[in-house]
Amino acid sequence: MNNLLMIALIVEGAAIAIMLVALFWLARTLLKLKHDYHVLNDIVHGNTNDIAGLCSAALTVDSRIATVDSKIAVADEHLDDLAAKIAEVGQHDQSSHPYSGDIRKVRSGASVDELMQNSGLSHDEAALLIRLHGSKTKP
CATH class of the missing domain: 1.20.5 (Single alpha-helices involved in coiled-coils or other helix-helix interfaces)
Known part of the structure; x- marks a missing residue:
């Protein structure tokens, strides 16, 4: 035990x-x-x-x-x-613009005489438009 x-x-x-x-x-x-x-x-x-x-x-x-x-x-x-x-x-x-149509004509080759006859511009106005907006090529 x-x-x-x-x-x-x-x-x-x-x-x-x-x-x-x-x-x-x-x-x-x-x-x-x-x-x-x-x-x-x-x-x-x-x-x-x-x-x-x-x-x-x-x-x-x-x-x-x-x-x-x-x-x-x-x-x-x-x-x-x-x-x-x-x-x-x-x-x-x-x-x-009063000259917009004339400017288009100048850019397409219009002369001073054509502008004077068709648009009623003076010689000086037509010449100025051709100088400003005409072709830039010199003769």
């Missing part, structure tokens, strides 16, 4: 030793997990701050782009208006 008691004590001692080793390993693992948790929490907090900064910058850039886009739209409208006015003035000037 003494022998049986001794075996039981040895088994109990071994079980207690195994439990103590397991408890020590679990405590160490818990401390390691807590440390890893704190490191990851700091990383997540830093990432959250970075994302908030990026969102703020994106909103600022977006508002600037919207402002520039509206200014471009206004400038585009002004350019369209100016182009229409230029085209209108150009057509108005060409069609209403």
Whole structure:
């Protein structure tokens, strides 16, 4: 019986030793997990701050782009208006210019006499039109 008691004590001692080793390993693992948790929490907090900064910058850039886009739209409208006015003035000037038909005749090779007879211009007017709008070739 003494022998049986001794075996039981040895088994109990071994079980207690195994439990103590397991408890020590679990405590160490818990401390390691807590440390890893704190490191990851700091990383997540830093990432959250970075994302908030990026969102703020994106909103600022977006508002600037919207402002520039509206200014471009206004400038585009002004350019369209100016182009229409230029085209209108150009057509108005060409069609209403009193010498436009005479200038076309000079460019197609009309002489001073032809201009005087067909358009009723004086000799000086016809010569001036030929000098200004005639061919630039010298004899």
